[in-house]
Amino acid sequence: MKKASIKDVAKLAGVSIATVSQIINNKKERFSDETIHKVITARNELGYIPNIAAKRLKGGTSPLIGVLIPSFRMPFFADLIQSMQVDGPENVDLVFMGANEENLETSIYSLIERGADALIFGRPIPEHQQVIEFLNKRNVPYLSLDQSADLDAKDQVMVREWQGGKMAARHLLELGHKKIALLMADDMTDNMHQREAGFIAALLEGGLHPVDNIKTNLSKHGGMMAAEKVIETGATAIFALNDEIAVGLIRGLYNHGVSVPNDISVVGYDDTDYAEFFVPALTTIRQPVQQIGIDALNMIINRLADHDLPQQNETLDLQLIVRESSIPPRVMD
Amino acid sequence: MKKASIKDVAKLAGVSIATVSQIINNKKERFSDETIHKVITARNELGYIPNIAAKRLKGGTSPLIGVLIPSFRMPFFADLIQSMQVDGPENVDLVFMGANEENLETSIYSLIERGADALIFGRPIPEHQQVIEFLNKRNVPYLSLDQSADLDAKDQVMVREWQGGKMAARHLLELGHKKIALLMADDMTDNMHQREAGFIAALLEGGLHPVDNIKTNLSKHGGMMAAEKVIETGATAIFALNDEIAVGLIRGLYNHGVSVPNDISVVGYDDTDYAEFFVPALTTIRQPVQQIGIDALNMIINRLADHDLPQQNETLDLQLIVRESSIPPRVMD
Numbered sequence: 238m239k240k241a242s243i244k245d246v247a248k249l250a251g252v253s254i255a256t257v258s259q260i261i262n263n264k265k266e267r268f269s270d271e272t273i274h275k276v277i278t279a280r281n282e283l284g285y286i287p288n289i290a291a292k293r294l295k296g297g298t299s300p301l302i303g304v305l306i307p308s309f310r311m312p313f314f315a316d317l318i319q320s321m322q323v324d325g326p327e328n329v330d331l332v333f334m335g336a337n338e339e340n341l342e343t344s345i346y347s348l349i350e351r352g353a354d355a356l357i358f359g360r361p362i363p364e365h366q367q368v369i370e371f372l373n374k375r376n377v378p379y380l381s382l383d384q385s386a387d388l389d390a391k392d393q394v395m396v397r398e399w400q401g402g403k404m405a406a407r408h409l410l411e412l413g414h415k416k417i418a419l420l421m422a423d424d425m426t427d428n429m430h431q432r433e434a435g436f437i438a439a440l441l442e443g444g445l446h447p448v449d450n451i452k453t454n455l456s457k458h459g460g461m462m463a464a465e466k467v468i469e470t471g472a473t474a475i476f477a478l479n480d481e482i483a484v485g486l487i488r489g490l491y492n493h494g495v496s497v498p499n500d501i502s503v504v505g506y507d508d509t510d511y512a513e514f515f516v517p518a519l520t521t522i523r524q525p526v527q528q529i530g531i532d533a534l535n536m537i538i539n540r541l542a543d544h545d546l547p548q549q550n551e552t553l554d555l556q557l558i559v560r561e562s563s564i565p566p567r568v569m570d
Numbered sequence: 571m572k573k574a575s576i577k578d579v580a581k582l583a584g585v586s587i588a589t590v591s592q593i594i595n596n597k598k599e600r601f602s603d604e605t606i607h608k609v610i611t612a613r614n615e616l617g618y619i620p621n622i623a624a625k626r627l628k629g630g631t632s633p634l635i636g637v638l639i640p641s642f643r644m645p646f647f648a649d650l651i652q653s654m655q656v657d658g659p660e661n662v663d664l665v666f667m668g669a670n671e672e673n674l675e676t677s678i679y680s681l682i683e684r685g686a687d688a689l690i691f692g693r694p695i696p697e698h699q700q701v702i703e704f705l706n707k708r709n710v711p712y713l714s715l716d717q718s719a720d721l722d723a724k725d726q727v728m729v730r731e732w733q734g735g736k737m738a739a740r741h742l743l744e745l746g747h748k749k750i751a752l753l754m755a756d757d758m759t760d761n762m763h764q765r766e767a768g769f770i771a772a773l774l775e776g777g778l779h780p781v782d783n784i785k786t787n788l789s790k791h792g793g794m795m796a797a798e799k800v801i802e803t804g805a806t807a808i809f810a811l812n813d814e815i816a817v818g819l820i821r822g823l824y825n826h827g828v829s830v831p832n833d834i835s836v837v838g839y840d841d842t843d844y845a846e847f848f849v850p851a852l853t854t855i856r857q858p859v860q861q862i863g864i865d866a867l868n869m870i871i872n873r874l875a876d877h878d879l880p881q882q883n884e885t886l887d888l889q890l891i892v893r894e895s896s897i898p899p900r901v902m903d
Contacts, residue, residue, distance in 0.1 A: 301680050303665070309642060309652040310843060319642040322668050330673070330680040332636070332665040335655050340663070347634050347663040352684040457847050488847040510643060514790050514821040516849050 250279035261327065270528075277324050277527075300354035300541055301330045302534070305345070307360040309335045312481065312509035313524060314359060321530035329534060342368055349377055355537045356380075358388055361426060378540040380533055383428040392536045392549040394529050398428045401522045401555035402435025402476075405504045408520070408557055409474045410443040412565045414502065418448050418472035420463055420482055422455035429478060432506065436476050448472050453482065460485025464493055473501060473566040480505035480512050480521055487515070487562065502563040517561035525553045583612035594660065603861075610657055610860075633687035633874055634663045635867070638678070640693040642668045645814065645842035646857060647692060654863035662867060675701055682710055688870045689713075691721055694759060711873040713866055716761040725869045725882040727862050731761045734855045734888035735768025735809075738837045741853070741890055742807045743776040745898045747835065751781050751805035753796055753815055755788035762811060765839065769809050781805050786815065793818025797826055806834060806899040813838040813845050813854055820848070820895065835896040850894035858886045 243261075247254045252272060260268060260276045304321065306314040318333050325331070332353070334344050345356070345368055356379040362368050365388055372379050381390035383398065409417055417440060421433055433450075440447055449470040453459035460482035467475055467486060477483035483505030487497045497503050497517055505512060508523035536549045576594075580587045585605060593601060593609045637654065639647040651666050658664070665686070667677050678689070678701055689712040695701050698721055705712050714723040716731065742750055750773060754766055766783075773780055782803040786792035793815035800808055800819060810816035816838030820830045830836050830850055838845060841856035869882045 299676065299680065301684060309648045309655070309666070315642045315648050319668060322642070327673060330677045332667055332677075332681060333642070334665055335652060340660060343632065344663045344665075347632065348665060351634060351686065457844065461847070484844065484847050488849060488851075491849050511790065511817065511844065514794070514817050516821060516824050518821075 245283055246276065246279045249283060250275040252276060281323065299328050299330050300538070301332065301352065302355045302357065302537060303345075303348045303353045304331060304333045304357045305341075305360055305362075306333065306335050309333075312511065313479065313507045313526070316510055316526045317359065317530055320527045321534055324527050325531055325534040326538060329538065331534075346371065349375060353377070355541055357533050357537060358382065358390070362388065376544065378537060378544065380537050380540070382529065382533060383426075392540055393551070394533045394536065395550070395552045396428065396524060396529070397552060397554055398431035399435035399438075401506065402432040402437075403439040404555065404557045405476050405506065405522055406436045406439035406443070408559065408563065409476070409502065409504065410440070410445070412474070412502065412563060414474040414566050415445065416448050416470075416472045416566075417445060417474045417476070418467065418470045419450040420460065420467060420475050420477045420486060421450060421452050422459065422478050422482065423452050424455060425478070432478070455479075455482065457481050457485035457488075460487075461489035461492075464489025464495070467501070468493060468495055474563065475501060475503050477503060477505050480507045480509045480519060483519055483521070483562070484511075484515060487517070487519075498562050498564040499567070502566070504563055508558050512558075513560065515562075520560045520563040521558050523556040523558050525555070528553055578616050579609065579612045582616060583608040585609060614656065632661050632663050633871070634665065634685065635688045635690065635870060636678075636681045636686045637664060637666045637690045638674075638693055639666065639668050642666075645844065646812065646840045646859070649843055649859045650692065650863055653860045654867055657860050658864055658867040659871060662871065664867075679704065682708060686710070688874055690866050690870060691715065691723070695721065709877065711870060711877065713870050713873070715862065715866060716759075725873055726884070727866045727869065728883070728885045729761065729857060729862065730885060730887055731764035732768035732771075734839065735765040735770075736772040737888065737890045738809050738839065738855055739769045739772035739776070741892065741896065742809070742835065742837065743773070743778070745807070745835065745896060747807040747899050748778065749781050749803075749805045749899075750778060750807045750809070751800065751803045752783040753793065753800060753808050753810045753819060754783060754785050755792065755811050755815065756785050757788060758811070765811070788812075788815065790814050790818035790821075793820075794822035794825075797822025797828070800834070801826060801828055807896065808834060808836050810836060810838050813840045813842045813852060816852055816854070816895070817844075817848060820850070820852075831895050831897040832900070835899070837896055841891050845891075846893065848895075853893045853896040854891050856889040856891050858888070861886055 243254055243257055247257045257276050260273055304318060306318060309315060321331060355377060358379060358381045379390055380392040381388040383395050437447060451463055451466050453463040464486055477486055483503050487503055490497055490501060495501060505519045505521035508521045512519040512521050532551045540546055576587055576590055580590045590609050593606055637651060639651060642648060655664060688710060691712060691714045712723055713725040714721040716728045770780060784796055784799050786796040797819055810819055816836050820836055823830055823834060828834060838852045838854035841854045845852040845854050865884045873879055
């Protein structure tokens, strides 16, 4: 197969070669989201690879950016970092760290001492004051995602979590559910609390109180273990903190002979890459994973180019994706 | 909650404190797999954290090890690197790279130039001769996993893929299937070819030829898109290259009104962390993910301590996990 050229990408996306070049080289300010999306989709479809040798001649070396996430096994983060790698600007080198609390700080110091140029925090830092001082002293810029909003980073990419929670609640209200429960987690980051609060606020606006708000472990197993408690609430619909808990819950309900969506509707959160493959396919709130990754990388590149840039803030929207796991409640005889 | 001590871990695991200390500090040679497993499980359950300050006083700085994988979105690799992070020795700092082919080499150079101490290759390197020369010149040790066996690394962790394929075939033969097909991928690494060959060899030993060997994209979508072709083979059982393809296939068959396992049995490969949550739960071949990660890290630490060590090789076993997606074929009227 012939290698795709930038011309092929431009043709498929229906834009000029200059547009493709600018978008791929991370100069996206002038373009609409739609154009950016078309170009990236066309590039991925054709597998277009720019000539690195040519880029090197022009540019010199790329910055090395470290990205910290809580766990590689959480599909939201796997999606996020894969998207940074595939859809992000090409003039950076990325390394990822899924450090545990016990070695989080030493991993950060180790990477910075070896010359990493910037950090992106996708997880909270327990003793962050010390880490932040270290980074500031070394003049290493850092950006925080939603999950680490308490870091007071200059640059930040956030998501409208409150609205996301509301969307999930309104969907269930519109289906006619009256007995609605939440299945949240024992340990939640700030953005998760917003999600929860938005959901409850929308229920109250609809004149309902949640019938229960159960806490479980933030994992598929946690969702599965909570099935019995969920059944005891008598709820006809559940909002799960994320897709992982939702999927575990659906399996747990199945083990108890309770069918989703016939007996209970379930709404997840994240729209991780397996949500559409489950039986039943999961109704969920889609995170703008690709955009979070691209925006975060672009901001940090801007910051590296100019440390005195004003604060950069981006707040992104979520989207309700209705699939098979939520239907109107059964009419009681 | 009181912080767990090494004493608590020893008590829960039913072993001595010295045993816990040695296993956690990566001196495992003298212990059985069972003891190692008990200690690691107890440690994880209690969340035991050794005193890093004390370790630092004794040891100095930790080596930084880079791990290359093909994609963060492939659950096998997500499991593998998470396991390295959580269950691996604590005296190393780990960074992970999921580089694309286009920036693979620059990412490697970038990390090494900044002082990374060793590399683990979990993916093939297209132009590896140049990369290997670079690493050798800099005296940077590297280890290869199965997926990159062609690198001729001094140290290597492999899995008995041929046996894994055989296990899957024998399971289906024992259930009484006579019409068996394979669903493989367009692009396969060497270890995947061994898997395929082992499966076919065991069928031949059982006096059967596969009714078909379909190739698809190595993804959930690839599995789903292949459903129609799979139905056309008339097979009563399918061996999918991995769990991702298996799960996509099951969903695709469902979309065509074909039920797994009632109409067709499906066996996956990897035992990724969602296999048990699917409906139907997936019969699969379990990879020794935790052991691959721990062994690879221990070998590379040994190598860093002594560059002249003889070649280190480990070949690990797989395990058949029977769940709901495979049953005997329906008796025809």
